Amino acid sequence: MAQFYRPGQGPQQRKRKAKPKPATIAAADVVGLDHFGRGVVRSAQGVKFVAGALPGEVIDYVESSKYEAELLAVQQSSPERQQPACEFYRQCGGCDLQHFNVAAQQQHKQQVVTELLHKFAGIDVTAQASLWQPTLSGSPWNYRRRARLAAHYDKSKRQLTLGFRARKSKTIVPISECATLALALNNLLAPLRACLTELKLVPFLGHVELLETTAEPLVVLRLTRSLAAADRARLVAFSEHYKVRIAWQDEQQVHLLDTGPLPQYATWQAELQFNPGDFLQTHRDLAEAMVAQALQWLEPESGDTILELFAGSGHFTIPFARSGAQVTAIEGVPSMVRQLQHNAHLHGVAVTAACSNLAQPWAQSAAAKLLQGPFNKVLLDPARAGAAQAVQELVRMQPAQILYISCAPDTLARDAATLVQGGYHLKQAQLVDMFPQTHHIEVMTLFERE
Numbered sequence: 001m002a003q004f005y006r007p008g009q010g011p012q013q014r015k016r017k018a019k020p021k022p023a024t025i026a027a028a029d030v031v032g033l034d035h036f037g038r039g040v041v042r043s044a045q046g047v048k049f050v051a052g053a054l055p056g057e058v059i060d061y062v063e064s065s066k067y068e069a070e071l072l073a074v075q076q077s078s079p080e081r082q083q084p085a086c087e088f089y090r091q092c093g094g095c096d097l098q099h100f101n102v103a104a105q106q107q108h109k110q111q112v113v114t115e116l117l118h119k120f121a122g123i124d125v126t127a128q129a130s131l132w133q134p135t136l137s138g139s140p141w142n143y144r145r146r147a148r149l150a151a152h153y154d155k156s157k158r159q160l161t162l163g164f165r166a167r168k169s170k171t172i173v174p175i176s177e178c179a180t181l182a183l184a185l186n187n188l189l190a191p192l193r194a195c196l197t198e199l200k201l202v203p204f205l206g207h208v209e210l211l212e213t214t215a216e217p218l219v220v221l222r223l224t225r226s227l228a229a230a231d232r233a234r235l236v237a238f239s240e241h242y243k244v245r246i247a248w249q250d251e252q253q254v255h256l257l258d259t260g261p262l263p264q265y266a267t268w269q270a271e272l273q274f275n276p277g278d279f280l281q282t283h284r285d286l287a288e289a290m291v292a293q294a295l296q297w298l299e300p301e302s303g304d305t306i307l308e309l310f311a312g313s314g315h316f317t318i319p320f321a322r323s324g325a326q327v328t329a330i331e332g333v334p335s336m337v338r339q340l341q342h343n344a345h346l347h348g349v350a351v352t353a354a355c356s357n358l359a360q361p362w363a364q365s366a367a368a369k370l371l372q373g374p375f376n377k378v379l380l381d382p383a384r385a386g387a388a389q390a391v392q393e394l395v396r397m398q399p400a401q402i403l404y405i406s407c408a409p410d411t412l413a414r415d416a417a418t419l420v421q422g423g424y425h426l427k428q429a430q431l432v433d434m435f436p437q438t439h440h441i442e443v444m445t446l447f448e449r450e
């Protein structure tokens with residue numbers, strides 16, 4: 001008789017072991033906060049990181065992986081705990097520290113940088129009382145001047161979901177209000193979703209970017225098809241009614257629907273043009289304040305030769321060049337280098353700008369000659385990956401001062417170790433509260449040659 005295979009019935013098939021139930025732990029002490037803003041618990045099973053828990057609290061949790069656990073209940077809460085302001089906070093992956101008051105968030109972030117600099121670079125920040133400057137802070141709410149919303153269209157329900165990704169998931173949490181988004185952008189969320197739902201091209205909408213500029217807000221739609229006439233008319237009517245500008249972006253480029261000039265952002269005592277898609281500092285109050293602080297620390301003047309690395313479209317470059325210093329700016333994205341040069345032209349300042357991948361050895365770079373200097377001051381503002389190669393090159397070059405602006409304290413600490421070994425010491429540090437309500441950290445550090 002013919003035999004048919006049925007899974008699990010073969011003679012050699014081993015019986016699957018039942019998965020052990022995740023352990024639930026009651027009344028555990030939270031002993032710290034890690035640099036992702038998760039509470040740290042030590043138990044017989046080892047260290048566990050628990051999102052939502054705060055130091056000093058007593059909690060119940062259930063293990064979710066080898067190192068992580070889910071918070072079940074707070075039995076004894078921290079005096080620093082506060083009610084999250086946003087109704088989407090529990091699901092949305094945008095913020096992760098709304099339950100911690102802002103002063104405590106800042107204190108924690110400064111502590112994280114202090115510990116990492118000590119552990120990886122041997123810098124004892126606490127030994128010099130005046131080293132930390134008071135935190136540069138702005139509004140803790142409605143501060144974000146850019147946001148990327150994920151979009152998904154359900155054809156059967158004819159429903160557009162517009163929102164942020166959930167924590168550790170691709171699921172989109174529909175958002176009708178965001179407590180950290182600039183008000184002008186927040187007010188657009190509901191009407192924009194209604195307008196986009198009506199578009200013929202809505203199934204081809206990838207994501208939506210909202211940007212606050214010095215004039216009207218800008219909405220950028222990522223589309224996988226070209227914009228049709230009927231949709232264009234709908235969007236034009238929306239832009240006129242809500243006083244916003246609209247652009248759409250395909251694989252190649254961004255197309256503004258109107259024929260006006262490029263949008264602008266504010267830097268210190270200047271407004272600069274940018275292409276939608278270019279990097280913009282997140283906090284609407286702090287972008288300019290950070291440039292003012294950099295000017296105060298490096299005191300650029302005529303006679304200075306300044307090297308700026310990771311320069312973007314000129315946020316620091318133009319104010320520095322306006323001081324009379326000779327500035328050489330390097331950036332890795334060609335369109336941003338062109339925009340920086342154009343911004344320098346619009347402001348009547350001479351800047352030498354070049355495109356180069358700063359992660360490569362500089363001798364191999366197309367900008368090798370420019371990078372030879374000499375430079376007496378350096379400002380660098382890398383992405384989260386840090387600037388391992390660049391700091392090695394700087395140590396060889398020995399400029400008198402290096403201002404390193406970082407959005408990732410772990411790579412800053414790694415690079416600070418190279419600077420210390422290369423004969424530099426940390427002169428000043430300042431936390432910039434660029435991302436309130438989240439664990440993300442921005443910090444300015446000034447190094448000087450011994």
Ligand SMILES: C[S@@+](CC[C@H](N)C(=O)[O-])C[C@H]1O[C@@H](n2cnc3c(N)ncnc32)[C@H](O)[C@@H]1O
Nearest residue numbers: 279310311312315331332357358359381382383
């Ligand atoms: C944190 S942003 C700072 C931009 C600018 N300083 C500002 O304030 O607007 C980092 C910049 O580094 C550039 N970048 C990232 N990796 C790079 C690399 N390997 N080489 C050169 N530039 C890079 C990015 O394109 C981005 O413009």
